[in-house]
Amino acid sequence: MRARxxxxxxxxxxxxxxxxxxxxxxxxxxxxxxxTVPVLVxxxxxxxxxxxxxxxxxxxxxxxxxxxxxxxxxxxDMLAWIAECDGPFKQALDRCKYPSRYPDANVEGERAxxxxxxxxxxxxxxxxxxxxxxxxxALADMAIAPFVRQFAxxxxxxxxxQPWPRLQxxxxxxxxxxxxxxxxxxxxxxxxxxxxxRFP
Numbered sequence: 442m443r444a445r446x447x448x449x450x451x452x453x454x455x456x457x458x459x460x461x462x463x464x465x466x467x468x469x470x471x472x473x474x475x476x477t478v479p480v481l482v483x484x485x486x487x488x489x490x491x492x493x494x495x496x497x498x499x500x501x502x503x504x505x506x507x508x509x510x511x512x513x514x515x516x517x518d519m520l521a522w523i524a525e526c527d528g529p530f531k532q533a534l535d536r537c538k539y540p541s542r543y544p545d546a547n548v549e550g551e552r553a554x555x556x557x558x559x560x561x562x563x564x565x566x567x568x569x570x571x572x573x574x575x576x577x578x579a580l581a582d583m584a585i586a587p588f589v590r591q592f593a594x595x596x597x598x599x600x601x602x603q604p605w606p607r608l609q610x611x612x613x614x615x616x617x618x619x620x621x622x623x624x625x626x627x628x629x630x631x632x633x634x635x636x637x638x639r640f641p
Contacts, residue, residue, distance in 0.1 A: 443589040444479040445495035447626035449641040451503040455481070457640035458631035466633040486641045492522060493584060500580070508583060512575030519574055519581035526585045530558045534592050555592060559608060562589070566607035578615075 448455060460469055465476050473480045473490040481489040481498070488497045500509050509516055535629040536546040562585075565573055573581045589612055593600040601609070615621060628638050 442582050443622065444481070444492040444495040444499075445586075445640070446583050446620060447499040447508070448481075449624050450506055450620060451499040452505075452506070452641070453499045453502055456637040457628065458637040459628040461630045462480040464630075466631065468633055493527070496580065496584060507577060508580045509520065511579040511581070512577060513570065514574045519579060519584075522573065522581050523560065523584045526588055530555060531588060532590075533558075534588060537617050538591060538595050547640060556603075559589070559592070559603075559605065562611075563608040566611055572611070582611075582615070590616065 445457075447449065458466075459471075460466055460478060462476075462478065469478075469480060470476050472488050474480050475490050477490065479490070479492055479495060481495045483489070483498075489498055497509075511519060530561070533551040533623070535553040536543045537548055537555060540548050570576070572578050573585070589608070593612060603609070623641060631637055
C-alpha cells in the first residue's frame with residue numbers, strides 16, 4: 442500500500458500486476474528470488490523489492506507534496522521512526538494479527554509492546570503538530586499509517602476506546618483521503634504473459 446501511495450503521489454506511471462502469493466507467477470520469482478511483494482522492476486532492469494525503497498525512488502523522481510521535505514526534522518529522522526515501525530512494531534503487529542502463525546508468541550505481551558509504541562505516536566502528534574514531522578504529511582506518515590491501520594483493524598472496538606485521540610484522528614484523516622482511495626482498488630489476479638493494469 443505505501444509503495445502505491447508514493448508511486449501515485451509522484452505520478453510515476455507503471456504496470457500494476459496483482460499477484461496471489463499462494464500461487465506466485467514465474468516472472469515474480471525471476472524478478473525477485475525473495476518472492477514477496479511489492480516488487481518494482483525499473484526500465485533499466487534494476488529491481489526494488491522493499492516498499493520503502495520504492496517510496497524513496499518514486500519521491501526522488503518527483504515529490505510534489507514535499508514528503509521528503511518535512512517542516513520539522515530531516516529524512517534521516519523520519520527513517521529512524523519508520524525503522525521502529527518496520528521492526529519492533531511490525532513484529533508485534535504480526536503476532537497480534539496472526540496468532541496462529543506464531544503459536545509460541547505471548548500475544549498479550551506483543552500487544553503491550555505495540556501499545557507502548559503507539560503511545561509514542563500519540564505524544565508525537567501534539568498540538569500544533571498535526572503530522573509526525575510538522576504541519577504537512579510526509580514520508581513518515583505515509584510509511585507508518587498503513588501498519589497502524591492494520592493494528593487498528595484487529596479489534597476496532599478496542600481501538601476506539603484507547604486514550605489516543607490525536608493518533609485516532611490522524612489515522613481517520615489518512616483513511617478518508619482521496620489519495621488512499623485512489624490506490625485501494627482491487628484488481629483481478631494477474632496471469633503470467635498478460636498485460637497488467639496501468640497505474641496510477
